[in-house]
Amino acid sequence: MCNAEISKAITGEILTADKGNTGSYALAKVHYETLKKRGRKVAKALANTLNRTLIRWIVELNYGKDLLHLTPKLQFDFKEIPEWEQVKDAIDRGVPVSKEALYTLYNLPKPQNEEDVFVSPKLSPQGGMDFSDFFTLPRRVKLKP
Numbered sequence: 597m598c599n600a601e602i603s604k605a606i607t608g609e610i611l612t613a614d615k616g617n618t619g620s621y622a623l624a625k626v627h628y629e630t631l632k633k634r635g636r637k638v639a640k641a642l643a644n645t646l647n648r649t650l651i652r653w654i655v656e657l658n659y660g661k662d663l664l665h666l667t668p669k670l671q672f673d674f675k676e677i678p679e680w681e682q683v684k685d686a687i688d689r690g691v692p693v694s695k696e697a698l699y700t701l702y703n704l705p706k707p708q709n710e711e712d713v714f715v716s717p718k719l720s721p722q723g724g725m726d727f728s729d730f731f732t733l734p735r736r737v738k739l740k741p
Contacts (some may be wrong), residue, residue, distance in 0.1 A: 639672040646670050677701060 647669050655667045680702070687693050699706050707713040 636672075636674055639674075643670045643672055 617641055647667075649671060652664065656664060659666075683693065683698070698704070
């Protein structure tokens with residue numbers, strides 16, 4: 597069993613350990629960044645440990661000590677992947693985006709041919725009026741109070 601103090605010491609944050617009624621976006625963002633930094637440190641420590649021990653042992657067992665210099669190194673990729681909404685917004689604004697990069701970044705399978713492609717149909721405009729349309733219509737629209 598783990599009490600709140602131990603949980604705070606392990607995770608380095610208090611927002612997820614305490615059941616408080618207050619909090620702010622700025623505080624949550626700071627805690628999120630702290631959690632990311634700790635996660636990166638743990639991942640790097642894990643990679644170093646596996647590289648020094650398990651991976652080295654496997655290479656030594658299978659290929660001998662003569663080929664230890666060819667031992668592969670485990671590394672984690674910490675690049676930030678943008679939210680899909682950001683990418684979609686950039687595409688809608690006319691920013692050129694590589695399809696190849698999107699398939700690779702979001703780990704999506706490429707369509708095999710035209711029949712394999714699924715594209716969501718564009719939503720048609722609802723026929724709403726702009727503010728300027730109100731004054732240029734052939735007949736006036738009566739507003740209800």
